[in-house]
Amino acid sequence: MTTARDVMTPGAECVRTEHTAADAARQMTERGVGALPICGKDDKIKGVVTDRDLVVKVLGHGRDPGSFPAGDLNQQEAVTAGADDSVDQVLSTMTAHQVRRLPVIDRERLVGMVAVADLARALPDAKIGELVDVLSTD
Template identity: 70%
Template sequence: MPTAREIMTSGVECVDTDQTAADAARLMARHRVGAVPICGPDNKLKGVVTDRDIAVKVVGQGRDAGTFPAGNLNQAEAVTIGADDSADEVLATMTRHQVRRLPVIDNDRLVGMISIADVARALPQDATGELVAALSAE
């Protein structure tokens, strides 16, 4: 069974907590992704902001994405996975926390992200199907 490190996409860029929601959106557009990690001044992961977060919590609320701090979009606690954790643990964590993207940490340092697409490329179809079904259930 592969590890998170073997499944993840590496070279992930963070949006800083003091940057704006618009900065986060530009970063997503540049990298053609739907989410970026949020990092604080200490370079530690603070959360993940998604394109949906920006649409619903910023634009949908009539806020200015050019001034709204990206750091205000992070969760209370970031859900992460260790780089050497197994694919089974990746699937269990994504399912348990109902997340479609999972930051990968190695010694408190962000080293990558795992998305459903990464899971689909690396794991058997049945594992991907079960994950998608679990994340789609209400």
Template identity: 70%
Template sequence: MTIAREIMTGGAQCVRSDETAGDAARLMKETGVGALPICGPDNKIKGVVTDRDLVVKVLGAGRDPAEFPAGSLNQAEAVTIGADDTAEEVLETMSQHQVRRLPVIDGDQLVGMVAVADVARTLPHPDTGQLVESLSAD
């Protein structure tokens, strides 16, 4: 049985909620990723910010990325997956919450991110196809 830690990309970093959207963009560039978990002062995941969020919610809205708080980009609910959760649970969580990336936690520690691309590389084609279809539904 495949588990999340076998699918994920390890070494994920957080942007802190008290940092700025500009800080998030720089960290994305430095680490070569398109999404980052947002962590609060308690180091707990508050949400995920994507490169699209930065474009639409900050730049497209005419806000200054050097001033706009990264914490204002959280979703209402932080969706995560446990490192030892099964691949089926990963697929179900992504589908249920309509997300393409999930922070992976072990206890209360961030250990990685699992993205649709990770799923596509790891799981059989029918599973991947079902996930993409679910995420593409209206």
């Protein structure tokens, strides 16, 4: 069975809730990624911030990214995948929550990120087609 750990990109880093949106943007730029998990002082994942979130929720509303807290970009509930979840479980979670990226945790510790592209390399075309269809629906 192929697991999240098998297909994830390892070494993901969090932006902290007390950091700013500007910090998140810099971190994304430095790492060459479009999303970062948001972690609290307890090191638990609180959500994920995307480059689109920064544009729409911060810049689009005229907010100052240098003072806007990254923690305010959290979702209601952090959606994650377990490192030992099957890729089918990961696909199901992404489809159910309509997300393109998932933090991967092992005993509540961040170990990587899974993106649609990671699944596209690991799953048959039909399953990926279903996910892309769900993500493309408004």
